[in-house]
Amino acid sequence: MIETVLTRLLTIDAPIVQAPMAGGPTTPELIAAVSNAGGLGSLGAGYLSPEQIRSAIRHIRTLTDRPFGVNLFVPGPGQAEEPEEAVLTDMAACLDVYRRELGIPERPSLHLDFPSFEEQIDVVLEERVPVFSFTFGIPSPEVMERLSQHGTFVIGTATTVDEAIRLERAGAHAVVAQGSEAGGHRGTFLKEASESLIGLMALVPQIADHVAVPVIASGGIMDGRGLAASLTLGASAVQMGTAFLTCTESGAHPTHKQKILAASEDATEVTNAYSGKAARGIQTTFMRSMPAGRIPAYPIQHAMTTDIRQASARANNPEYMSLWAGQGLRLANAQSAAVLIEKTIAQAQKRIAW
Ligand SMILES: Cc1cc2nc3c(=O)[nH]c(=O)nc-3n(C[C@H](O)[C@H](O)[C@H](O)COP(=O)(O)O)c2cc1C
Numbered sequence: 001m002i003e004t005v006l007t008r009l010l011t012i013d014a015p016i017v018q019a020p021m022a023g024g025p026t027t028p029e030l031i032a033a034v035s036n037a038g039g040l041g042s043l044g045a046g047y048l049s050p051e052q053i054r055s056a057i058r059h060i061r062t063l064t065d066r067p068f069g070v071n072l073f074v075p076g077p078g079q080a081e082e083p084e085e086a087v088l089t090d091m092a093a094c095l096d097v098y099r100r101e102l103g104i105p106e107r108p109s110l111h112l113d114f115p116s117f118e119e120q121i122d123v124v125l126e127e128r129v130p131v132f133s134f135t136f137g138i139p140s141p142e143v144m145e146r147l148s149q150h151g152t153f154v155i156g157t158a159t160t161v162d163e164a165i166r167l168e169r170a171g172a173h174a175v176v177a178q179g180s181e182a183g184g185h186r187g188t189f190l191k192e193a194s195e196s197l198i199g200l201m202a203l204v205p206q207i208a209d210h211v212a213v214p215v216i217a218s219g220g221i222m223d224g225r226g227l228a229a230s231l232t233l234g235a236s237a238v239q240m241g242t243a244f245l246t247c248t249e250s251g252a253h254p255t256h257k258q259k260i261l262a263a264s265e266d267a268t269e270v271t272n273a274y275s276g277k278a279a280r281g282i283q284t285t286f287m288r289s290m291p292a293g294r295i296p297a298y299p300i301q302h303a304m305t306t307d308i309r310q311a312s313a314r315a316n317n318p319e320y321m322s323l324w325a326g327q328g329l330r331l332a333n334a335q336s337a338a339v340l341i342e343k344t345i346a347q348a349q350k351r352i353a354w
Contacts, residue, residue, distance in 0.1 A: 001038060002227075002345060006174060006214040006236035010067055010131065010153060013038030014345050016227070017176075017216055018337065019241030020071030020133060021184065021252075021324075022046035028056055030249040032063030033337040038345075040237075042069035042133060050119045057127045069131035069155070070124050075117050076137050076189065076298070083296040091296055091304060098286065098320055102311040112303055118143075125150050133157070133176070135187040136277075144171045155216065157187030159196040164207040164215075166190070176239050177207045179219030183242045183326035185279040186270070193278035197270070201233065208234030222331035224347020231352065240344075242326040247337045255316050256323050263329040274309065274322040276301030282323035286312075 001013040018034040020026060022044035031041030043060065045053045053070065060068055096106040121143055124132050132147055133155035139147075147154050148171060156167035157176045164175045178187050179200025186193040200219045208215045217230035218239035230238045245252045246260050259282050270280045273290035277298035281287070286308070295301055312320030333340070 002231075002348060004214070004231065004236040006216065009173070009214070010040060012040050012067060014341055015231070015237035016040070016341055016344060017069070017237055017239040018042055018244045019184075019218065019239045020044035020046075020069065021241055021245065022048075022071070022073070023322075023324075025245050025250045025252040027249060027251040028059040028063055030244065030247060030251065030337055031060050031068050032066075033247075033249045034244070034341065035064045035066035035068045037338040037341040039337075039341050040067060040069055040131065042071055042131070045070050045120065045124075046073035046135075047115070048120070049115050050123045053120055053123045054127060057123070057129060067130040069133050070129045071133040071135065072117060072120050072124070074134050074137035074139055074189075083300055087294050087296055088300070088304075090294060091301070094291065095304060095308060098308050099311075102308065102315065102317075102320065104307060104311045108307050110300075110303055111306070112300070114299055114303075121146075125152070128152075131155065135176075135178075135185065137189040138167060138170045138172075141170070147171075158207060159186060159188045159193075159203075160190065160198060161203075161206050161210050163188070163190050163196075164211050168211045168213050172213060174214040174216055174236070175207065175211055176216045176218050177203045177235065179203050179217070180270075181220030181280075181327040182218055183245075183268070183280050184324040185275070185277055188278070193270070193272075200230075204230060204233040204235050220326045220328040222328035224344045224349070224351065226328070227344055227348040228351040231348070241324075242328055242332060243340060243344075244337060245325065246332045246334050247340060248335065249337050253313050253321065255313065255318050255321065257334070259318050259323050260325050260329060260332050261334060263325070265327055265329055267329055268325055268327055272298075272301070274301070274305055275299070279322070279324060280326060282318075282325050282329075284321065284323060285319040286321075
């Protein structure tokens, strides 16, 4: 196994974090398989209710006694603002075109009852989860203090050096450096996402030079070459998402898995069409045809497109699904999580003399 400052702090054997991926991929089976294989499994709990989070944590604990993490979305500053009525009306009309194509009711009522971050975090604390990670911002000093009192290991997400410095100052014990290659939502919270698209090769050493806490490289890492390169650049671990999405234990929709396994490196794009927040995914008809500008901000657009994404998934039609994925697509394989970890470690060990 490969030992780093982070593997020692987390008491894990492999410097591999399975990315928390909200929306279903991170099943208890995937998380436990990763932790049992020596990595750190993580639950993407951003969309889950407090009860769902509690039951997932308890399920994970029946499958592993190794450390694992839970990840939440920090509510952003602009999130409480209601978009203009005209923007909502235009978007509703625009989305009805897709609903007609999918044969689902037009203008469904909008469900804006998102789980409360405070209630979600209460469960993380009550259940004494060993590792808590977050994205989209920084929790309040009160929340950071409660986490510290509980002895929770806290990991924040940065897409720039300034964000990493802010996270360290706020008390994060490690920082994920999320490069522009990364699949899923951008964790950017200080500037516009479009101004914070830094490639991982440039981002990792610059963050490592400016913070004292361990850095976790994330974005486009699919195998031992990516792990060896990240450690060489100054990271203490990697966080891999897309590589775990196609694993046997992943709960990703079969159509999502198939699209990843068949796609090439140029298939993705950063879009805010699905959720109102920038995220990288495989190009679809929905992404290409959504009018730019005038898209309500997250989480309104996320709520407005939910029925469309779900109907598309039910029909096994990828064109209206959000197919989040990073740029390492050609390196994806259908395999178990344990095999992915084993192969990644062996390949990295061959490249770096440990
Ligand atoms: C399907 C999917 C869902 C994701 N959901 C989350 C999430 O809930 N929380 C989070 O911090 N990061 C999330 N991410 C981003 C990952 O943490 C990570 O930065 C990214 O997967 C790394 O790029 P890669 O997919 O090329 O490995 C998600 C990524 C994907 C692909």
